Amino acid sequence: MKRHYRIGEVASRTGCSPESIRHYEKLGLLAPPQRGEQGYRSYDQAALARIGFIRHGRSLGLDLHSIQELLALSDNPDTDCTAADDIASRHLEHLEERIAALQSLAGELRQVVHQCRGGKTANCQIIQTLYNHQPACTERGCGDVKA
Amino acid sequence: MKRHYRIGEVASRTGCSPESIRHYEKLGLLAPPQRGEQGYRSYDQAALARIGFIRHGRSLGLDLHSIQELLALSDNPDTDCTAADDIASRHLEHLEERIAALQSLAGELRQVVHQCRGGKTANCQIIQTLYNHQPACTERGCGDVKA
DNA sequence: GCTTGACCCTGTAACGATTACAAGGTTTAG
DNA sequence: CTAAACCTTGTAATCGTTACAGGGTCAAGC
Structure with a gap:
């Protein structure tokens, strides 16, 4: 039984504004999420973790491009570190x-x-x-x- | 007999690109200069000094707004320092x-x-x-x- | 004369990451 | 039932600089 969150709740849980979350999606750092009945974005726990990843990368001063590269590496666990x-x-x-x-x-x-x-x-x-x-x-x- | 300079020469003398000089003019940091026969901008020594002022302010990391304030103060020598x-x-x-x-x-x-x-x-x-x-x-x- | 290149002009869009709208639809609480 | 709070999309703003497009002017070299 997986919990799902709308963008506003994701925002308050991750400290990342809804605008930024949509922005990351448009840039390809986040896969387009499932949509609920009214077309609202619906995020699962994995998406939350991914947004946390981006957020922490940003807080370290990494640019979104570098974060995207790191995410790609993380998506392929067999890559050389x-x-x-x-x-x-x-x-x-x-x-x-x-x-x-x-x-x-x-x-x-x-x-x-x-x-x-x-x-x-x-x-x-x-x-x-x-x-x-x-x-x-x-x-x-x-x-x-x-x- | 005052020397005058076109924007390109000002650029090479101040280390400030022509685009930036025109930008500063549009923002009001520089007064619109005189124009030569073909409509080319024509700068005198005072304008060169002003661009140097801006440039050095930028090299110290000041933003253009602060530099504009400093220029305004400099234009009114009787203001409190x-x-x-x-x-x-x-x-x-x-x-x-x-x-x-x-x-x-x-x-x-x-x-x-x-x-x-x-x-x-x-x-x-x-x-x-x-x-x-x-x-x-x-x-x-x-x-x-x-x- | 005629071309090439180096200038100049104006205006607009890009960069990076975020924020702020507009204009509309939906949910929720009082 | 209505007002506030949420969601949707798209666009424009921020900051300072750079990079165009599309045009005009001038000098040197052939």
């Missing part, structure tokens, strides 16, 4: 690069914050810095940082 | 939060990477972790991390 390890390692490397970049930015920013106490913007250290300082790299799009 | 300091401080705080979050993710990821040596995905530690592990926070959208 190296591929999964590669995805995680690649992401960890990516995270470490990003942390380093953000730390560098934070350091740069700490040098200018609180430098102009109660003055006028004409003499503001922050604004002066932005005008004068040369970014390290002037290549196209280089140095742009998300967040 | 506190506002600029607030923007920078807020951003620094934001950066530090993000660094902490990413470090936490990286730590979590380091625990699972390289745990499954040459096995099959059926026993893969990474995939098991994604299935089993409960994210700390199951609130809507909580725990999602960009990058």
Whole structure:
């Protein structure tokens, strides 16, 4: 006797909004679920687990594409595990690069914050810095940082 | 005798693509420049400096909205400098939060990477972790991390 | 003269993941 | 019976940048 859940209940159980669940379905991370009498999506326990998988992957910062690859590996239990390890390692490397970049930015920013106490913007250290300082790299799009 | 530059030269001098420059104009960060004979945008030195300002702000990770606020402050030299300091401080705080979050993710990821040596995905530690592990926070959208 | 390539113009769509609608139908509680 | 809360679909917004399409202008080389 399998319990089934409508999308709203799945949402509150997984912490994943109904919109996102439908989105994952459209992207192919979730198989189209069965439909109830009124055409409502109906999810079983396995689907819940799969959504939890996606959710936890997201909470680790993995993108949906990587998660899709991991799900595909998980669907084929006989595959070599190296591929999964590669995805995680690649992401960890990516995270470490990003942390380093953000730390560098934070350091740069700490040098200018609180430098102009109660003055006028004409003499503001922050604004002066932005005008004068040369970014390290002037290549196209280089140095742009998300967040 | 003021030199003027077309958008392509501005691009190579500032490291900012022509598309981005036009984008900044559309968003109101740059005033619409003078136009040459064929309708080509024509930038003077002040515009170059302003684009450099934007560029450096972006390289520090500021969003365009914050940069616009800083530009507005810079355009009114008599304004109190506190506002600029607030923007920078807020951003620094934001950066530090993000660094902490990413470090936490990286730590979590380091625990699972390289745990499954040459096995099959059926026993893969990474995939098991994604299935089993409960994210700390199951609130809507909580725990999602960009990058 | 005529072609080729490098510029410039405008407007629109893509990226990634999510959210927010609109406009409709259904269930549930008071 | 009615109002709120749910479900359906599709589309558009967010952010900053890039990539087109479809067109115009100009200089160098043949």
